Amino acid sequence: MTPLKILTIVGARPQFIKAAAISRAIREIDGLSEVMIHTGQHFDSNMSDIFFEELDIRQPQHHLAINGGGHGDMTGRMLIAIEPILVAERPDWVVVYGDTNSTLAGSLAASKLHIPVAHVEAGLRSYNRRMPEEINRVVTDHLSTLHFCxxxxxxxxxxxxxxxxxxxxxxxxxxxxxxxxxxxxxKASTALSDLKLRPKEYAVATVHRAENTDDPRQLRAVVQFLQERAESHPVVLPLHPRTRQAASRMGVSLDRLRVIEPVGYLDMVKLLHHAVGVYTDSGGVQKEAYFHRVPCITLRDETEWTETVTHGWNRLWKGPERGTPREIEEYGKGRAAFDIVHLLASNRAST
Known part of the structure; x- marks a missing residue:
């Protein structure tokens, strides 16, 4: 029997992290092969290249270098570039992750070529259709054959x-x-010593969502919230390029925050693991805060990760205080990647 070919499509930092876990599982199971497309949605070396180095991911066979522009422009260019690769590679499965433009373009291209799509992080909903990520995840779910929730x-x-x-x-x-x-x-990260931080004496913040960076009033409100928190402890802000550009364009001062360049995955893990708190508009970082058992405040009016709120680890920035923390059993025991790969392999017949 010929090896089952899995084609993975990634483009952004959280996807690199998820894909690394699944790629490791693919390499440990006989009869599987993987081809990876990197759309280039995150192109900065601190937000892309370093993740492949640190997470033991083989370099993508196809790098599209597509970034910038509006949502339609970016998604359209990705769709055009992905289609001929799928025709040439003829994979058994296309695996997409999360809710980015790369996810939408990959699922559209595959479904039009009648290649089955498997969606990792399927079923998440914020029920806010103003978020482009919500549109991406809804459409992808309705195009997918396998939904990994x-x-x-x-x-x-x-x-x-x-x-x-x-x-x-x-x-x-x-x-x-x-x-x-x-x-x-x-063992490897020197982030705390480099930044002269002591464990449990600082917080970590991330801000990048369009809903927070495209509206001057919203961005000022978020930054003011972080600056108020910085009165109690340093707030370290690895600054996303979109947020840097928006703050500069809108004249929003980031004074009183410990602004640093985007960091690699291992440095971010180290920073999160020893933080006293996390403030973020990222769905991934909300969960990572829980995995490190660090309290989180989400800088949005809703979250698709409702379990982090109901179980007392997270709260919305304008919502009530957190409840008593308790374990979130349904996130599993750290074997999700192997379960996903086994399901892909066992569903060969459906392809």
């Missing part, structure tokens, strides 16, 4: 939309990645 809530969300076939609650791949990285980061 991190939570029971995600499974229920799909059922409400009539998606019940090929749905699997596998747990969270990001938890797999975190368990793999913690010991490695403790």
């Amino acid at each position: 991190p939570t029971a809530t995600a499974v229920a969300n799909l059922a409400v939309e009539g998606v019940t076939q090929g749905v699997h609650h596998v747990g969270d791949v990001m938890y797999d990645a975190t368990l793999f990285a913690i010991d490695k980061a403790e």
